[in-house]
Amino acid sequence: MVQKSDFRRVDEYIWELPKDFRDDMRVPARLFGDAELFDAAFRDRTVEQLINTTTLPGIVKHAMAMPDFHQGYGFPIGGVAAMRMDTGVISPGGVGYDINCGVRLLGTHLEREEVAPSLRDLTAALYRACPSGVGGKGRVHVSGRELDELVTQGAKWALKRRLAWPEDLAHTEESGCLPGANPSEVSARAKERGRPQVGSLGAGNHFIEIDVVDEIYDPETAEVFGLWEGQVVVQIHCGSRGFGHQVCDDYVKKLQPVVEKYGIQLPDRELVCAPIDSPEGRSYYGAMACAVNYAFVNRQVLVMGVREAFEQVLAGKVKNFDLFQVYGVTHNIAKFEEHEVDGRRMKLCVHRKGATRAFPPGHPGVPEDYRDVGQPVLVPGSMGTASYVLVGTHKAMELTFGSTCHGAGRVMSRRKARKRIQGSELRHELEEQGIVVRAGSMRGLAEEAPAAYKDVSRVVEVVHGAGLARKVARLRPMAVIKG
Amino acid sequence: MKGRFEEVEHTADIAIRVWGRDMAELFANAAYGMACQLADPDEVVRTVQRLVELEAYDAETLLVAWLGELLYLSERDGCVFTDFDVLELTPTRLRASARGGPANDRRHYIKAVTFSSLEIVHTGEGYETTIVFDV
Numbered sequence: 001m002v003q004k005s006d007f008r009r010v011d012e013y014i015w016e017l018p019k020d021f022r023d024d025m026r027v028p029a030r031l032f033g034d035a036e037l038f039d040a041a042f043r044d045r046t047v048e049q050l051i052n053t054t055t056l057p058g059i060v061k062h063a064m065a066m067p068d069f070h071q072g073y074g075f076p077i078g079g080v081a082a083m084r085m086d087t088g089v090i091s092p093g094g095v096g097y098d099i100n101c102g103v104r105l106l107g108t109h110l111e112r113e114e115v116a117p118s119l120r121d122l123t124a125a126l127y128r129a130c131p132s133g134v135g136g137k138g139r140v141h142v143s144g145r146e147l148d149e150l151v152t153q154g155a156k157w158a159l160k161r162r163l164a165w166p167e168d169l170a171h172t173e174e175s176g177c178l179p180g181a182n183p184s185e186v187s188a189r190a191k192e193r194g195r196p197q198v199g200s201l202g203a204g205n206h207f208i209e210i211d212v213v214d215e216i217y218d219p220e221t222a223e224v225f226g227l228w229e230g231q232v233v234v235q236i237h238c239g240s241r242g243f244g245h246q247v248c249d250d251y252v253k254k255l256q257p258v259v260e261k262y263g264i265q266l267p268d269r270e271l272v273c274a275p276i277d278s279p280e281g282r283s284y285y286g287a288m289a290c291a292v293n294y295a296f297v298n299r300q301v302l303v304m305g306v307r308e309a310f311e312q313v314l315a316g317k318v319k320n321f322d323l324f325q326v327y328g329v330t331h332n333i334a335k336f337e338e339h340e341v342d343g344r345r346m347k348l349c350v351h352r353k354g355a356t357r358a359f360p361p362g363h364p365g366v367p368e369d370y371r372d373v374g375q376p377v378l379v380p381g382s383m384g385t386a387s388y389v390l391v392g393t394h395k396a397m398e399l400t401f402g403s404t405c406h407g408a409g410r411v412m413s414r415r416k417a418r419k420r421i422q423g424s425e426l427r428h429e430l431e432e433q434g435i436v437v438r439a440g441s442m443r444g445l446a447e448e449a450p451a452a453y454k455d456v457s458r459v460v461e462v463v464h465g466a467g468l469a470r471k472v473a474r475l476r477p478m479a480v481i482k483g
Numbered sequence: 484m485k486g487r488f489e490e491v492e493h494t495a496d497i498a499i500r501v502w503g504r505d506m507a508e509l510f511a512n513a514a515y516g517m518a519c520q521l522a523d524p525d526e527v528v529r530t531v532q533r534l535v536e537l538e539a540y541d542a543e544t545l546l547v548a549w550l551g552e553l554l555y556l557s558e559r560d561g562c563v564f565t566d567f568d569v570l571e572l573t574p575t576r577l578r579a580s581a582r583g584g585p586a587n588d589r590r591h592y593i594k595a596v597t598f599s600s601l602e603i604v605h606t607g608e609g610y611e612t613t614i615v616f617d618v
Contacts, residue, residue: 044492044493044494070494071493071494072495072599073496073599073615073617074598074599077495093598096617097595097597097617098594134589134592189555192559193555193558202592203591204591204592204594204618242558245594245617248595249551249595249596252547253539253544253548253551256540256598257540268598268599269543269598270598270599270601410494411494413493413494413495414618415490415492443590483592
């Protein structure tokens, strides 16, 4: 059993487990956190899962866990691992089932006071315009042929269908389209599940939130992002729905015998993988990219739903009800990126599982109008608490392949949360704080209670302190919609 | 012999430990354990029957495929399956029937059945395994 004393503190916020700790480790493991978060890593299987991640072929530098880490399956949540293109592997278990789960942030031209009188109507309109819940059908239905185009072109498809504004694309990671998508690598079942769900939120931890910007830490950067104190903004958190789940499920099963074929030894079958440069690896990448693009379109269609709801409720009441896209990030993905390893620039396959890209100023991957300041990083907190807008840094490029945290991170199981917290009471508490809540299920609400999560502010202080991103603004919820 | 299944702690997802006197019972109990995460089985009026036939690489992959198939049918038909008859089972092949029906009060949406540390273990009393569901 791994102990805290096996780790070496290399920096105030970095804890390293040397690679000689276990025979099968190929690189050291690094946890990011303050002393208290570090302690929390030993209360579930986070560390064991992180050590398992270090055993993957072709991994460089370290396997890392961002400070919102917790136990997942395969990789821990918060896991970041980069593999060499020639000898490395790509792992569906290192991306997860909700491929390209991510967050959009929309800015309004409205102050809190302008929205407050219509908040209940607005929340109800959002709930209607953005379908949610188990088996929820989406806003858009597509044919089989249209779906192939959708998953190949991503947000460009949405633009053609007038389901996006041109400026939305520029303000989305990868401009809303990951290249290399190959629909012929996607099963008929994934397509069948995906067709009716375009533009749906789903259930679980997915949400839409109306927030107010309540504190600005970096006024210059906030201005570049179009954010100001007192402004109403909207967050959307969801992923690739049944399409993405099925793609991952198909490949985790399909690659089981492949591991043996390539002589790869794995400590956990969920880490199943294939060499990047192999027919099986290329096949998974082509299918995963389709799911990534599906999720980009899914969120984009929901953005239009949010715009529709704002227009319905606020037209005639306020001067300008338009919402502009601040940015869209992705959380669960494997991408080919260039990074520096031991002084050499290398193309790597970076896996981020419950981690956000955080590219620095000057990086060509950052939208032109943000390039002087860096990429916006969106960190939603647990329901009813704060969320943060951060900005990417050069230090993140050096330390974490340009990655940072993606949220608060759970600390309590759903079972415990249900035992301790009543959904209806929680809703009452949130309403007492002036937060309007619409939820598909009270049980689901209880499981997502703030007490089940780490304190997002603490997590953000760590990434800010460690230099993995810099604080720009804090958001407070006004209304929450959960599936 | 313990019960059919029990829920075990997992920080973010759902994990169940399942027992069976033989592999067929393990597969049926795993499916029942999953159904209990989706809805209250006592509330489900069984009006639908589906026959499932699957082949897989090994017993663990077959178990994941079986539960995944039920999740798919559950999403497609708007049902939760609660009763199972395993008609034929080898480590790589399964034929089973599942009965279920619509459930009004859904408990969870399960995204997928994972292979996380998945291993079917032969014990003195039969078989045991722990399954993690991504929710």
